[in-house]
Amino acid sequence: MKSSCAVPHWGNGAEKAALRGRLGANSLISPNRAPVSYLASREIPELLAYECLTSVPFHQDEALDTLRQLRLFLQFYSAQTYFLSPPTPELELAPFDLNKTLSKIESRVRHNKYENEHSFNGDLFNLFSAFRDTHVRFMTKCYSAFSFEHDYPIIAVSDSPSSIPKIHAVEKVGNNWEVRDEISKINGDDAVEYLMGMVNVHPELSWVDPDARWNQLMVHYTGNDYVGGLFARRYTFDENELVLTWANGTSTLVEWKSRLLVPRNSFNSTDTFYSNVCIRSEKEIEKTRTLYSGRLKYKNSTESTSKAKGKREALPLYKEPLWSRSTNRTLKPIMSFTDNVIQLFSLDNETAVLVIGDFKSSETLVSFAGFISKAISYLKDKGTPKIIIDVTGNGGGSLALGNDAAMQFFPTADHYFGTNMRWNPALQAMLTSNIDPNRTFWDLGQYHKMDGSDFSSYQEFLGPVRSDGDYFTRIARPDLAERNAEKSDGSALPAAYKGPQPFKTENIIIVSSGMCASTCAVFVEAMSEQGVRSVVFGGRARGGPMQTVGGTKGTQDISFDDIAAWAYALLDGKTEALDYIPDVMSLATVDASVNLRNSWRKDNQALPIEFIYDPAKYRLSYTAEMIRYPEAMWRASKDVAWNGAKQLSDLPVNGKKNRASQDASGSTVKLKSKNHSYSNGESAGSADKDLTWSSIGQLIWYKLYGRTR
Structure with a gap:
């Protein structure tokens, strides 16, 4: 009998053996764990957590609405066209067709192919992970209610700073991380080769550069402290065994465990898990939708414009899940x-x-x-x-x-840097409505043309400009002095330093x-x-x-909630008749955002x-x-x-x-996926010959204007 998200009391070996049997003989449960109410203690066997996640039934209608909304939010993602044929082999990014992947997921939804809500949410998470962009995120609360971890975080260290490192286990001892024995193999493969493969296929590795993704696997240093790496703690459940072979020839079968990340009192059954964790209440949706309403004024109004309190700049990105942070220094800060x-x-x-x-x-x-x-x-x-x-x-x-x-x-x-946004009908409607976006990050007065002159109108700024198979606004240069001059709350930074x-x-x-x-x-x-x-x-x-x-x-990420709230405010609440305007999603998310602006150099705009x-x-x-x-x-x-x-x-x-990429020679790198069962979506090369649209922007452009360019 399949278990649910009800509060269990696990303790006897027969119950654990039955749980292992339901999900496969290779699954691990500690035979020595004392009887305990695991959910109450927040630490539970990993298979019990996985059974809770997979017990939530698939909701087809909500899934179709989610996909419809995702297409509308993703029209704001600035860099998506470059993934059809990634131009930088050193980054080892696979070609990825966003529309093809969304259509494939939608087909599975319509044919009711998903066994549970978790598998659908997992496909959405994997879709976003294909971009390897920490501004482009989509993780639902339903998918990430538990973390999965083990006691063998790793680090790559060498005898000297100029020599090739080897893989070692790391142990937290008091306030210090101590480097332990060398790991020679993982699941029978050379440890380095195993991790090299993981770099390009694991969906939670979110850094665009493969060397940064490697460091994300390890215990790594932040600006203040060390944190554990993704090798030992993640959101994605893996049913495969994990066996570490040490340099002395002995092996360890790693035991996974799970930790509850949502409030324990938020559910007591599968039904309440879905209603209280996976979806948002109507009250929360309405509150988010109207977040910026009433703060903006009509254009040409004689009244002063109130300052919006939305996100104005890019937010910090990477969130390391639940590792305590500490370090030791002989130096003390001045x-x-x-x-x-x-x-x-x-x-x-x-x-x-x-x-x-x-x-x-x-x-x-x-x-x-x-x-x-x-x-x-x-x-x-x-x-x-x-x-x-x-x-x-x-x-x-x-x-x-x-x-x-x-x-x-x-x-x-x-200090020059240019930015542009991906043109789309929603953006066009938002910035050319009767509501003035003054003193928000949409404010035209905070940007110059590349030559330093002002834009004459929002329409001149918006373009659109056809480039690299997509549509964009004109490249603009932020006017930092103007941004500071408009701040009246004492937060203005100096326009210049002597x-x-x-x-x-x-x-x-x-x-x-x-x-x-x-x-x-x-x-x-x-x-x-x-x-x-x-x-x-x-x-x-x-x-x-x-x-x-x-x-x-x-240069800027923007959350789905902010897109929806700004759209509602800038269009004065009149969004229902415009089917290309996104609304607040009912699916509850931990992270949901896109990169709004690309960055450009002054002298190299290829x-x-x-x-x-x-x-x-x-x-x-x-x-x-x-x-x-x-x-x-x-x-x-x-x-x-x-x-x-x-x-x-x-x-x-x-x-x-000094070759910049192990397999890069001007052509796209083929991903090594041995011992890893993760999928990042549809390759651009696998698109059907009759696929008309290379981007969502093209489809919506055609819908509005009856032409593709």
Whole structure:
């Protein structure tokens, strides 16, 4: 008899054996766990959690509505056209046809092919994961109500920063991570080869660069602490056994366990799990829909415009599930900002380290920027000539803060970056309605043309411009001074900083693990444009280069709820007659967003920055000492950048020196999927010959105007 989401009491071996039998002999349940109400304790056998998830029946009508809404939200995703034929082989992205995959899922829904709600939600999660973009997310609460974990997190460490690392287990001991025995094989395969395959096929690996995805598997360092990796903790259930073979020849059969992530009192049966966890109430939907209503004014109104309180900038991205964070340092910070988001260290008499964990502040933007100013002034007064800026694990935050930080280090530079959005009928309707989007992130006054002049109208800004098989708005340059001038709440940042430059360019280096994204990418781009060099750590266990920024380089994400709420506000609630306008989804989500704006360089506009492979100047491996003491990482960075030490990128990649991608030679990489049963959707090459539309935008354009271009 299949179990449900009712509260169980597991304890005797017969019950556990029966559970294992229902889901296969290879499934693992501890024979020694004491009787306990597992859901009450939040830690339960992994198979029991999986049975709860898969006991929720499939709801066909709701699924069809979800797919209809997804098509409308995805029309805002700025970079989707580039995945039909990925232009950057170093990123090892498979060709992916969004429309083909959505149509395939819809066909399965209409023919009632899904056994349960979990399998449908899983297909949606896998669809979004194909983009490997941490701004493009869709995870439902129904799918992620439990995490699955085990006690063998891993790290790739070497004897020296310039040698190829090996895979080791890591154990949390007190406040430290301790490197343990070497793992030679995983499920009978060479450990490195197994993990190399996992890099390109596991759906939860969300970084666009394969070396950053590798680091995401491992215990890795953020701006403040170490966190456990995705190898040992994830949302996706895997029925396959996991066997670790150690360097001494012994093996361990890994036991998985599960943890409840939603409030325990939110359900007591399968029915209440669906109604209270999986879908939203009508009250919540209406509250979200009207979030910005009444805050905007009609165009040409003589009344002052009230300031909207919506998301104005990109948000931090990566969310590590439920690993406690800690680290040990022999160095103590000279000064720290709130929550240790920014910390200043003195590495030696001539070198300081500024750790920027992210670009968000629980205080004001001014206080965040002011702390960086204070740190720079302190170092100038002290006469410290060199600085290491550590953005390891920085997932982004306020775009204004990233730009401001770059301006403080290069006050006289012209920090250029361009952005554009994917044109779509919903965007067209929203920005040309009778409601004025002034003082929102849609405000036309906050953008210039590339030559610095103003746009004459929203229509001039919107275009659309036909490019790369899709439709876009014109590339625009943010007007940072105008953005700050419009802030009346005391949060305006300086429009400029006075020179001289506080550090010589050659005396600044950036340190990263490749796990830098969004606003962090904007900051690194601005610094690199001025000639600042970078040192990057980790990546796949081989030689060759690696990117400083391995996450999304898009400049703004926007949640589905924000799209729906802004549409409702900008169209004055008159959305029912417009079937191309998205509404708030009834399906409850943990994450649901798209990247709204692509980023562009001033002098290279062949591709958005996200698809330009830009390796760091230096690449090093982690050592066991660095796992305990981050200052060892900073000293290695200093040695390679200023003292000429050897580096990992000098070593060959599979016998070919400095080749950027293991299998990349100008053609798309074929994904290795041995021992991994994950699917990322339909390849663009498998599209039917009679498929007319290469994008949702084309289909809707035709619907509105009766032509494809």
